[in-house]
Amino acid sequence: MDSKIELSLHELHKLADFLHKNTGIFMEEQKRLRFKRKIEDIFTKHDIDNFNHFYHQLRFVHNEELLQDLINAVTVNETYFWREHEQFRILTKEILPQMVTPHSLRHIRILVAPCSSGEEIYSIMLSILDAEDLLEKFNIEIVGIDIDSNMIQKAKKGLYTQRSVEKLPLHLLHRYFKKIGEFYQFDQELINMVQLKKLNIFEDGIVKKIGTFDIIFSRNMLIYFNKENKQHAFETFYILLKNNGYLFLGHADVNGLDKRLFQTTPYRFQVFQKKFAIA
Numbered sequence: 001m002d003s004k005i006e007l008s009l010h011e012l013h014k015l016a017d018f019l020h021k022n023t024g025i026f027m028e029e030q031k032r033l034r035f036k037r038k039i040e041d042i043f044t045k046h047d048i049d050n051f052n053h054f055y056h057q058l059r060f061v062h063n064e065e066l067l068q069d070l071i072n073a074v075t076v077n078e079t080y081f082w083r084e085h086e087q088f089r090i091l092t093k094e095i096l097p098q099m100v101t102p103h104s105l106r107h108i109r110i111l112v113a114p115c116s117s118g119e120e121i122y123s124i125m126l127s128i129l130d131a132e133d134l135l136e137k138f139n140i141e142i143v144g145i146d147i148d149s150n151m152i153q154k155a156k157k158g159l160y161t162q163r164s165v166e167k168l169p170l171h172l173l174h175r176y177f178k179k180i181g182e183f184y185q186f187d188q189e190l191i192n193m194v195q196l197k198k199l200n201i202f203e204d205g206i207v208k209k210i211g212t213f214d215i216i217f218s219r220n221m222l223i224y225f226n227k228e229n230k231q232h233a234f235e236t237f238y239i240l241l242k243n244n245g246y247l248f249l250g251h252a253d254v255n256g257l258d259k260r261l262f263q264t265t266p267y268r269f270q271v272f273q274k275k276f277a278i279a
């Protein structure tokens with residue numbers, strides 16, 4: 001695509017500041033140039049050839065489509081099935097079994113924030129399906145959110161490349177995917193069983209929108225946040241978690257975890273538990 005515009009560094013910084021203030025997304029200064037071309041392509045897509053017009057549309061006209069395109073351009077969506085899979089063993093063999101309630105079906109809510117194109121949320125589902133008799137003891141509801149609308153669409157389609165599924169145990173791949181040409185289509189009935197929503201973790205009133213959870217997975221998003229946003233995210237997870245709820249982080253996300261809100265667990269592998277009250 002031939003770009004309609006060549007952004008200056010000053011304009012790039014202005015957009016980065018706007019995004020940070022309005023969505024919480026923080027583009028590190030050194031990384032901004034990496035997104036320049038993708039952002040310039042949005043000018044072409046919307047037939048805008050002037051920075052001030054683009055900025056005005058964002059700031060004063062509140063052009064939602066433009067803002068969403070900008071968000072989609074700067075998010076890092078990399079993910080794959082069975083990533084950091086030791087945590088799925090901890091979930092199905094250690095944590096869920098101790099949550100069983102005798103003589104009744106326990107309702108459990110799991111949040112995957114962010115879910116990107118679905119590989120993580122479906123890996124969690126598959127690990128639960130693969131664990132003996134868990135489904136007889138629980139009624140499990142799984143919700144995935146991501147700020148990138150393109151990723152939510154991809155997750156709803158459930159069509160994956162060989163590279164994306166290559167770490168998945170073969171028996172799960174054969175059982176729950178259909179090969180279509182060079183792609184792997186995830187089972188549509190299972191896709192229909194999860195709730196996928198485009199949502200910013202920093203959105204006001206998020207609890208009202210999605211409720212509270214027993215378990216939250218938040219892996220490989222916090223690493224892209226600055227200190228202030230990371231703290232905001234931990235406080236949000238604290239509110240979104242029920243008492244004693246568990247927080248699963250990616251190995252690179254742990255730095256800066258607020259120890260007043262979460263405590264370590266014997267499971268290690270970045271699995272934390274909500275503290276009852278702030279000290």
Ligand SMILES: C[S@@+](CC[C@H](N)C(=O)[O-])C[C@H]1O[C@@H](n2cnc3c(N)ncnc32)[C@H](O)[C@@H]1O
Nearest residue numbers: 075077078079114116146147148200201219220
């Ligand atoms: C690298 S992916 C991680 C996906 C998956 N959790 C994993 O570990 O494989 C990071 C995702 O975070 C999403 N994201 C970034 N900021 C967000 C926010 N404020 N609210 C919700 N999702 C966000 C991005 O759109 C992107 O899809």
